[in-house]
Amino acid sequence: MPDYFSGTGDDGTTGLLGDQRVPKFHPRPAAYGTLDEAAAALGLARALAGEPDTQQLIVQIQRDLYHIMAEVAATRDQAHRFRELGAERVTWLEAELRRVGDQIELPKGFVVGGDSAPGAALDLARTIVRRAERAVVQLAHEGELKNPAMLAYLNRLSSLCFVLGLWENQRAGVASPTLAKPEV
Secondary structure, X not given: OOOOOOOOOOOOEEEOEOOOEEEOOOHHHHHHHHHXXXXXXXXXXXXXXXXXXXXXXXXXXXXXXXXXHHHHHEOOOOHHHHOOOOHHHHHHHHHHHHHHHOOOOOOOOOEOOOOOHHHHHHHHHHHHHHHHHHHHXXXXXOOXXXXXXXXXXXXXXXXXXXXXXXXXXXXXXXXXXXXXXXXO
């Protein structure tokens, strides 16, 4: 049986991909940890989604997030070895955003989440993606990350989560989303 308890992090540090340990509160593990949260939230959304197309799209996104996590988890001098996500994945995500967006009607105001289980899960994923984006942007602005495709991808991903949530709501029979300000 494998040893799941290495104990190497008991001192409050974690290893990066490369030869370096940092405190667990360091911005790098905070960023890849939040990316992991986003991938998990998307997994919940995928499990709840009523549309097979949504499920297939989400699993591709989860795989992209794992590539981003690996690059973020690498030391600055090793990050290039883990760089798998490039501009072509941003282009793909933009195409998916347009495709799904063309199938929904955008609301006339801010939306309150919770109109359907898959829509609510996608709303949650969207907010976690936004938090992950802020953490990755911080590292990029501090010169710790050099892949601009990651920033664009995460920015588009939160938008896609929003439209996928509306799409799933429509498929669940929600006629119009609940707005933050009720229509009078």
